[in-house]
Amino acid sequence: MSIAAGLREPPTAARIYAFSSFRRTGPRIRLAAGVLGSLALFPLAAVQGTVTRSRMPSLRPAEPPHRGWVAGKGRSLRVLAIGDSAISGVGVARGDETVSATTARALARLTGRPVAWRAIGLSDATVSRAMKQLVPRLASEPADLVVVAFGANDVVAYRSPSAFADTLAALVTAARARVGDAAVVIAGVAPLALFPGLPWPLRTILGWRCAALQASAERLTEWLPRVVVERFGAAFSRTCLPVMVFIPMRERMLYCRVGGAAIG
Secondary structure (H helix, E strand, O other): OOHHHHHHOOOOHHHHHHHHHHHHHHHHHHHHHHHHHHHHOHHHHHHHHHHHHHHOOOOOOOEOOOEEEEOOOOOOEEEEEEEOHHHHOOOOOEHHHOHHHHHHHHHHHHHOOOEEEEEEEOOOOOHHHHHHHOHHHOOOOOOOEEEEEOOHHHHHOOOOHHHHHHHHHHHHHHHHHHHOOOEEEEOOOOOHHHOOOOOOOHHHHHHHHHHHHHHHHHHHHHOOOOEEEOOOOHHHHHHHHHHOOOOOOOHHHHHHHHOHHHHO
């Protein structure tokens, strides 16, 4: 058979399987390589991270209110947000400028219905720290939507992707035990590789870990019902990341953390 004829042959089942298997395993190999690379470069990341953190300003969480109401018609929607500094409102003046309030206003505009919102956040919180310090403080009030926003601190703390996902799942389960079977939106892990305030190679090293934690979180949708895991899209990255230097900005930053589809 000539080479030209061989090129015209339709792909066999074996070829299709090999190609699809490569497409499935290729990203996993890259993620694993990134995690291993970050572990190998941990001493460098630790030194650069310590110097970078010492140069960052210390900002306070937002002042009250930490719950509120957006007017509308019909039965109200109830939103609970739990997370790190994006939820506690570090970098904004008042709680009604934070993720939960911004999400509530967006939901009210989209649905025309009233929205009640409340927020419980802790600056610098990892998911495991939130399980110990935030979940016990959750009031047993019904919610229709729970917004969960963690990740950056787990990346900096070098939390393993599997432990991150396991603790996220435990947090979702514990929150639902207190507020009912709410829909859950897990905000994407901020892509620290694109943060201009981080020096190279620290931002690249942390970017590898961000990708691994994001991929691990996304797999939660396979075994947790009514859970959506968002990620930073290209449009949000282009709009928001040039102004982000580990310091949350106002509504532009808040929309970035939750993502447009999270409130659609």
